[in-house]
Amino acid sequence: MSNETPYTQVRVSQAHDSACQQVAGAALYIDDIPEPRGTLQVYVAQSPHAHARILQCELDDVAHQPGVAAVVTLEDIPGVVDVSCIHAGDEPVFAQGTVQFLGQPIYAVAAETLDAARLATQHARIEYEPLPAVLTVEQAMAQQSFVLPPRKIKRGDPDTALQGAKHRLQGSLRTGGQDHFYLESHISLAVPEDDGGMLIYCSTQNPSEVQSLCARVLDLPDAAVKVQVRRMGGAFGGKETQPAQLAIIAALVACKTGRPAKVRLDRDDDMRMTGKRHAFVIDYDIGFDDQGLIEGVRFVQKVRCGYTADLSGAVADRGVLHCDNSYYLANVAVESYRCRTNTVSDTAFRGFGIPQGVMGIERAMLDIAQHLGLDPLEVRRRNLYGPGRDQTHYGQTLSNMILPEIIDQLVEESRYDERRQAVQAFNQTHRYLKKGIALTPVMMGISFTRLHLNQGGAFINIYKDGSIALNHGGTEMGQGLFIKVAQIVAHELGVGVEKVRITATTTEKVPNTSATASSAGSDLNGMAARDAALKLKGRLSEVACRHFGAEAEAIVFQDGHVQAGEQRISFEKLVGLAYLERTSLSATGFFKTPDIHFDNDTFHGHPFLYFAYGAAVSEVLVDTLTGEYRVERVDILHDVGRSLNPAIDIGQIEGGFIQGMGWLTSEELHWDDKGRLRTHAPSTYKIPSVGNRPDVMNVKLMENPAFRSATPYHSKAVGEPPLMLAVSVYQALLEAASEVVPRPAMDAPITPERVLLAKPMAGAKQACAKGLGREEAATLL
Structure with a gap:
């Protein structure tokens, strides 16, 4: 008989551990402590x-x-x-x-x-x-005001590739901050x-x-x-x-x-x-052939950091690492400038510089498609990583790259091709209302880029009545980390998750912990807790062997019991026996991420344990007379490996997407010329509300049984990657606006005002799809 516990506590949906208390207003936060x-x-x-x-x-x-x-x-x-x-x-x-x-x-x-x-x-x-005072990126660049030295990296010969490319486009994009x-x-x-x-x-x-x-x-x-x-x-x-x-x-x-x-x-x-998401100014110069295949690209990323470095170096580095999103760039150069400004120091924000990096290449993909008269999805597909094109610009070779399968499945299930034709037909028959539809992928590397941060610790006590107390270095901010780690412990000990008491994160119990960040919370703390649980399981197995007179291989922990063949005892009774035998019922666990390395000086190595993949289709409707718009439908297919908790993961995907949509559409930070933040309350800073949720929002988890890595039961991180899927909303809005303005220059967030005032990007030459001249097209918005 195998002693592997069936998956009854993990890979199943479980409610958030604080859900009932939070809904009832009974969950205690620091301000609630007497x-x-x-x-x-x-x-x-x-x-x-x-x-x-x-x-x-x-x-x-x-x-x-x-x-x-x-x-x-x-x-x-x-x-x-x-x-x-x-x-x-x-x-x-x-x-x-x-x-x-x-x-x-x-x-x-x-x-x-x-x-x-x-x-x-x-x-x-x-x-x-x-x-x-230096308040803008432009002022900082003019004065060479930096919190850290600029970083410049290169692969191949982008200058020669750009000069020899049959087609070449330049552009610039500004992404705003986010509170x-x-x-x-x-x-x-x-x-x-x-x-x-x-x-x-x-x-x-x-x-x-x-x-x-x-x-x-x-x-x-x-x-x-x-x-x-x-x-x-x-x-x-x-x-x-x-x-x-x-x-x-x-x-x-x-x-x-x-x-x-x-x-x-x-x-x-x-x-x-307090700090915000870093605002980026991204300049790009891209060369490509008649099929839209990228031959060379140069990015200049200018990052507003605020008055101190904080985490700006790592955030800017992530923008450089993910300037490819999911596309093979044989010849690429990136310059990254970390600008010091007299504004609050910007800091970590869900995605950590990756969304900004992704925005540059995705805007360039749309430019290529419109320049060649192609479906942007076709251009994206042709440029994806694949066999023989599977090494990133920082030297990591990809494995389990399933984006083509994700895109194919999403195209079929969302009826993308049919809907794109319907959008084109709608636009031909409506002068002022325009639709846009876009499918964009995401590929996010999971691990801290600072090697020493990739460690986690946990501490488990089993009391003599069989109750279990779990503590680990992760923190619960609403994302469901605690219930996931409790599920792992329950699974290994063969008990229900309700038997595991989750305790507050404290430096007294687990020392020297890393921040709960970089989407690595479940990986690091889950593996550490599993390590502690397996130690305790091993000690209890020895007690069970003596009690049953059986070999260790025959011992099974399942359904709140421990058994060997036909012999069976409750988990609580076995713990009581272990206590009487003076068996230690306390254990620490530890985990450090294997197989990662990165040379920060050469910007080369294998910084990520694995990549999380996903794709989204967004469809929008724009009123070109007012600039107002709405997101009508979103379809998401996302890879989480083998999900620890599908309900929690779907919730994270939905929340991450909406937060990303807010960053790209409504959440606009504004400082006046005195350096005063004018958007400092809900009355002036607009996060998405329930009315901004797409009318139709379909979220599905991609089954990925081929994924094998040092993660809890081959699950993948889900906290940050879905935020980048909201780039599909930005792209769809650009496509809708392109029906009136050729190659519209619209910074993020694309507020209705920006839609209304959209102008062609410098160098835009082609007429819009409607056939209007540039001047007439511009006057319609």
């Missing part, structure tokens, strides 16, 4: 200038206002004043002599109430000397302990980094700082590096006063003070 007696409320005072020298800062009157318990400044920091995540020295806790963006923390006030703390800041006497707009804003509660340590409840994707940075600023060993988070109300990358500064401010207040302290940002302050 505040310890004497908790102080902290308000962070912010710079009113984008760039200025601080000439005087007098805060005595602030400290003497009613209800104020403490004012915290740089002088109150016992350790280092820097909170940078990678490039030490470029991000102080509070502005140090000079303010670098409008909204930068200057000092903090702790009072009995938040209103008292906020009102007290009106009594500060601060004198500034305004300095010239994370999580439901729960940044919040930290710091509680001083009687041994000199600090307990911090923090809404963060990266507890170990918060722990390390807080310890460094407080001049404490890491072990003296404990960071805990049970769940977050959304994160999307915005809580990877940026929570540390606010947790540190809370901890500084707690350290100075000896009282618990809470920092809780309201929506406006959160949007002003």
